[in-house]
Amino acid sequence: MTSMLGHALLSLLARRPGTGYDLTQRMRRPVGYFWAANHSQIYPELARLEEGGLVRHRVVEGAGPRPTKRYTITAAGRRALDGWLRSPVSDPPTRDEETLRVWSLWTLDPPSALAYLRARRTQHATRLAEYEALQAEVAAERGAHEPTQPLWSDHAALQGGILGRRAEVAWHDWMIDRLGGTAPPTRAGDSVDPPTG
């Protein structure tokens, strides 16, 4: 019944309460790395969750120019989140523009294809470096790394991002190699096996 965005918001509120504006910021980073949403989706979705009794709000004065609504997850909301995590993962329809382009790449002349792949490779390497920097920050945080603490999930989600980006970089290197090109010089973030775990 609850949408994926609804579950993302419940997950956010399970960590700590927040206003719509605050949740919008937290959706941008870090949630946006794996589930993007605008404030124009978030405000109506919060209203829907409240209608279903999964969240509750109290008006807080003085926090900004307008009356601010501070949302909290309810017991029913926690149950909904738990039920979702125990439900089977819906095999999601894949939508990957990058692979679609590669699947069409044979129509380009090889030099253009090579230029395309090199540009993409650089972008993935940059993203990888960003994730590795974040992971270093998370790893440096003291304590609370037990599996029942939010920090554990932060760490695990980032590790997924890192492994995924490394796979993208390796994939592009593989393709560039097969097109007879040379990979760009190694930069920060191109690392292949630093001890990030």
Place this chain on the structure above:
Amino acid sequence: MTSMLGHALLSLLARRPGTGYDLTQRMRRPVGYFWAANHSQIYPELARLEEGGLVRHRVVEGAGPRPTKRYTITAAGRRALDGWLRSPVSDPPTRDEETLRVWSLWTLDPPSALAYLRARRTQHATRLAEYEALQAEVAAERGAHEPTQPLWSDHAALQGGILGRRAEVAWHDWMIDRLGGTAPPTRAGDSVDPPTG
């Protein structure tokens, strides 16, 4: 102007012409691995592409119970496809249910989390085995592996799928390991470095 689905269809028709029904099948496999679509989207989209002069159809009798429309890409369609491949990749909003769940996994008791991760790991390993089998088929095909042939893109797209799935399996093993569990026994498709290139 043209949607992503439109480009997927142009890419499909650049390989060879086909009817709406035929394109629906080809969208299921292999295109569905990276861009899913139903026939209820495909028929209207073909009409839109035709309106824009990017494809053309001729009615073919005898192919089925109804008059069948056989679509072909036009010169304008090929130009549109080329222009798309040369345009910058739109940084797409990420929507990854799997990572969202992991980010919420700290709310589950560790045994449940472990059971969840083991089930997902098995599913990714199965998908990996499927891709590797397809890759073996593609690799066995004679000739035409040059970068300007469709087979080159088939091969490259599959390689992306394989590296991506391997990363997912490795990620889940990493998480299972950190939850203090033991990985399930190695099965076909769990391979870590077969010479698939």
Place this chain on the structure above:
DNA sequence: CTCTCATATGTCAACTCTGACATATGAGAG
């Protein structure tokens, strides 16, 4: 003879998401 399946093409209501539009104030820069 009937049932089911593959062929073959379409429509439609509901839901999600995007990007723009709209409103309003306090703080700080120039």
Place this chain on the structure above:
DNA sequence: CTCTCATATGTCAGAGTTGACATATGAGAG
């Protein structure tokens, strides 16, 4: 004094997507 930015909350048109509904025939199984 004015401009811009962060705060803070919303609406809305349009596009994309899903899943069901709708129609119709030929081939093969039982």
